[in-house]
Amino acid sequence: MARLEIDDVTKEYRSGESSxxxxxxxxxxxxxxxxxxxxxxxxxxxxxTLRMIAGLEEITEGEIRxxxxxxxxxxxxxxxxxxxxxxxxxxxHKTVRSNMSFGLEESTELSDSAIAETVxxxxxxxxxxxxxxxxxxxxxxxQQQRVALGRAIVRDPDVFLMDEPLxxxxxxxxxEMRTELQHLQEQxxxxxxxxxxxxxxxxxxxxxxxxxxxxxxxxxxTPLECYHEPNNLFVASFIxxxxxxxxxxxxxxxxxxxxxxEYPLSQESRRDLESGGDLVLGIRxxxxxxxxxQQSDRRFEAEVLVVExxxxxxxxxxxxxxxxxxxxxxxxxxxxPNVSAGDRVGVEFPEPAIHLFxxxxxxxxxxxxxxxxxxxxxxxx
Amino acid sequence: MSQSTxxxxxxxxxxxxxxxxxxIGHYTIVILFLGFFLLPLITGIMTALKTSTAVAxxxxxxxxxxxxxxxxxxxxxxxxxxxAFVNSLLMAIPAxxxxxxxxxMAAFGLxxxxxxxxxxxxxxxxxxxxxxxxxVLVPLARFWNNIFxxxxxxxxxxxxxxxxxxxxxxxxxxxxxxxxxxxxxxxLLFRSYYQSLPNSLVEAAxxxxxxxxxxxxxxxxxxxxxxxxxxxxxQFTQIYNEFLFSFTLVxxxxxxxxxxxxxxxxxxxxxxGIDFGIRMAAAFLAALPxxxxxxxFAEQFAKGLxxxxx
Numbered sequence: 001m002a003r004l005e006i007d008d009v010t011k012e013y014r015s016g017e018s019s020x021x022x023x024x025x026x027x028x029x030x031x032x033x034x035x036x037x038x039x040x041x042x043x044x045x046x047x048x049t050l051r052m053i054a055g056l057e058e059i060t061e062g063e064i065r066x067x068x069x070x071x072x073x074x075x076x077x078x079x080x081x082x083x084x085x086x087x088x089x090x091x092x093h094k095t096v097r098s099n100m101s102f103g104l105e106e107s108t109e110l111s112d113s114a115i116a117e118t119v120x121x122x123x124x125x126x127x128x129x130x131x132x133x134x135x136x137x138x139x140x141x142x143q144q145q146r147v148a149l150g151r152a153i154v155r156d157p158d159v160f161l162m163d164e165p166l167x168x169x170x171x172x173x174x175x176e177m178r179t180e181l182q183h184l185q186e187q188x189x190x191x192x193x194x195x196x197x198x199x200x201x202x203x204x205x206x207x208x209x210x211x212x213x214x215x216x217x218x219x220x221x222t223p224l225e226c227y228h229e230p231n232n233l234f235v236a237s238f239i240x241x242x243x244x245x246x247x248x249x250x251x252x253x254x255x256x257x258x259x260x261x262e263y264p265l266s267q268e269s270r271r272d273l274e275s276g277g278d279l280v281l282g283i284r285x286x287x288x289x290x291x292x293x294q295q296s297d298r299r300f301e302a303e304v305l306v307v308e309x310x311x312x313x314x315x316x317x318x319x320x321x322x323x324x325x326x327x328x329x330x331x332x333x334x335x336x337p338n339v340s341a342g343d344r345v346g347v348e349f350p351e352p353a354i355h356l357f358x359x360x361x362x363x364x365x366x367x368x369x370x371x372x373x374x375x376x377x378x379x380x381x
Numbered sequence: 382m383s384q385s386t387x388x389x390x391x392x393x394x395x396x397x398x399x400x401x402x403x404x405i406g407h408y409t410i411v412i413l414f415l416g417f418f419l420l421p422l423i424t425g426i427m428t429a430l431k432t433s434t435a436v437a438x439x440x441x442x443x444x445x446x447x448x449x450x451x452x453x454x455x456x457x458x459x460x461x462x463x464x465a466f467v468n469s470l471l472m473a474i475p476a477x478x479x480x481x482x483x484x485x486m487a488a489f490g491l492x493x494x495x496x497x498x499x500x501x502x503x504x505x506x507x508x509x510x511x512x513x514x515x516x517v518l519v520p521l522a523r524f525w526n527n528i529f530x531x532x533x534x535x536x537x538x539x540x541x542x543x544x545x546x547x548x549x550x551x552x553x554x555x556x557x558x559x560x561x562x563x564x565x566x567x568x569l570l571f572r573s574y575y576q577s578l579p580n581s582l583v584e585a586a587x588x589x590x591x592x593x594x595x596x597x598x599x600x601x602x603x604x605x606x607x608x609x610x611x612x613x614x615x616q617f618t619q620i621y622n623e624f625l626f627s628f629t630l631v632x633x634x635x636x637x638x639x640x641x642x643x644x645x646x647x648x649x650x651x652x653x654g655i656d657f658g659i660r661m662a663a664a665f666l667a668a669l670p671x672x673x674x675x676x677x678f679a680e681q682f683a684k685g686l687x688x689x690x691x
Contacts, residue, residue, distance in 0.1 A: 056587070056588075075587075076584075076587040076588050077590045077591065077592065082588065087581050089585035090585075091600055092604060093604055102586070102589050102591070102599070103588075103589035106586075106591040106592075107590025108590075155589070
């Protein structure tokens with residue numbers, strides 16, 4: 001167990017004249033026993049970062065420290081880390097038992113009997129003691145996943161690295177394993193870095209999440225920080241399902257003017273922004289409210305396109321007049337759906353719930369008011 | 382159409398349809414090819430079982446009848462070849478094993494381990510495949526006879542080792558030559574197999590703390606068993622059947638270390654002409670080890686080819 005520090009790490013792939021920067025100046029600290037999730041779309045550099053921690057990729061610039069020791073030049077064999085691969089990478093010719101004992105045989109001086117004992121203990125903890133004498137090819141995907149986890153746990157390493165370990169499981173099993181993994185990590189209290197492209201996994205599992213895009217770190221924070229106080233447009237759109245609605249506009253005097261509506265901004269929201277600047281208004285689907293079609297200051301008329309009842313909530317796709325055919329925005333409501341496709345309704349964006357982003361750079365200017373909890377949707381007559 | 386057509390008419394029509402020209406064409410071609418491939422084999426085996434009079438008086442592919450049948454050819458060939466069999470196997474088996482092992486290691490090093498300058502080494506291997514045998518025969522003979530006469534050096538050692546004779550030391554240069562010449566092509570076969578293996582296996586082993594040699598010995602070597610089968614059969618056949626190197630380095634069919642391929646062209650010749658019965662019997666016997674190998678490892682061979690193409 002140790003503290004992991006990633007200090008301004010850059011990874012550049014050079015081939016001849018051209019070079020591609022995969023990771024740019026990433027700096028994150030993972031305190032001892034913490035669970036950090038690296039999340040981002042594919043190609044954002046999250047796997048490269050993980051592989052640099054593992055020692056499978058060389059670090060172009062910067063330092064990675066484990067327990068205070070710089071490990072840039074320490075080989076993967078010597079790093080005392082364990083990794084769970086997306087493909088599990090179980091040794092196909094070895095039984096589950098030898099798969100699990102291989103790491104102990106190669107990296108420790110333990111006696112054969114001590115190794116056997118550790119393997120049995122870990123297998124019992126993972127509930128795979130019945131599979132010990134089988135080969136990976138005879139196991140189901142979920143069982144292979146458990147073995148891969150067991151193989152990492154049995155090593156009792158300083159750091160666990162997990163590269164999308166749940167992405168090959170079906171949805172139900174994935175949800176189960178998500179909880180189990182969290183539970184295991186708490187129980188073992190081992191520093192963990194977990195890579196995923198799935199924002200649900202990131203939100204539910206991490207103590208903290210680091211959002212990456214195009215090789216650059218966008219934000220590090222607790223899941224709720226990233227959800228409610230995104231640093232920029234990317235984080236706001238990436239975190240949350242269904243994702244935040246955005247409307248481009250310009251600030252004209254005291255109102256945000258978009259193609260579809262004029263949104264009056266209070267002095268507090270406007271701050272010292274200059275009139276004429278480009279802004280993006282963002283609002284989470286659950287914060288917008290649907291009421292009757294009557295227009296008011298912050299309520300605008302829209303047409304319901306589709307209603308998706310999910311049981312606990314309804315995802316309602318709407319369109320303002322004048323929006324392009326494939327353009328829409330989304331509002332979620334609780335309970336039984338009270339609108340249907342084709343209805344004309346009023347959609348209210350409560351001011352405390354809106355986010356404002358800089359239209360040019362995408363940086364957050366104003367995030368939602370955390371004390372605002374909203375009021376239930378108005379019931380249509 | 383009306384329904385008045387009788388049943389017999391329909392039957393005739395379907396029979397005519399069955400015996401159409403296309404089908405006749407298919408069968409003709411199949412039978413022609415069958416004959417084309419099988420006749421030489423049948424001819425060989427039939428000739429081996431005939432007396433020389435029967436060989437002269439009957440059609441080559443007809444089976445021997447009555448007095449024409451004899452096992453004397455096989456017996457003679459077996460006696461003449463028995464030493465050569467030992468020589469050939471003593472050369473081919475170690476050469477193949479060393480060759481396949483080294484090729485697999487080279488392929489591992491050139492595929493699954495990253496190091497500077499490996500592209501240049503790979504190119505050297507590829508060039509090695511295209512060096513023609515004929516171009517190196519003279520230097521090879523000079524090297525093993527004058528510059529580094531390892532056969533002479535090892536002869537005293539070989540004469541005291543049980544089961545083998547002193548003259549078997551002459552096979553050592555042959556073995557080394559075959560190994561050197563076989564590595565590039567075998568390396569390429571292994572390489573294509575290793576490239577199809579997921580890289581994460583090696584990475585997982587690295588993270589588990591295994592060194593490069595341990596990764597090869599404990600992960601890659603056991604996984605490549607089917608490929609070993611394929612390459613072993615291929616390379617054994619190559620070395621066992623090889624003639625030019627043996628001819629250059631051993632030179633005479635009459636020397637006691639002559640491998641089987643040196644003897645086949647001379648067997649059954651005398652001043653009175655060629656005894657085809659003996660020659661065919663010898664050819665049949667000489668082919669046996671490779672045939673046995675193919676039959677014994679057919680399943681593994683197929684599996685190996687499958688995994689390679691997959």
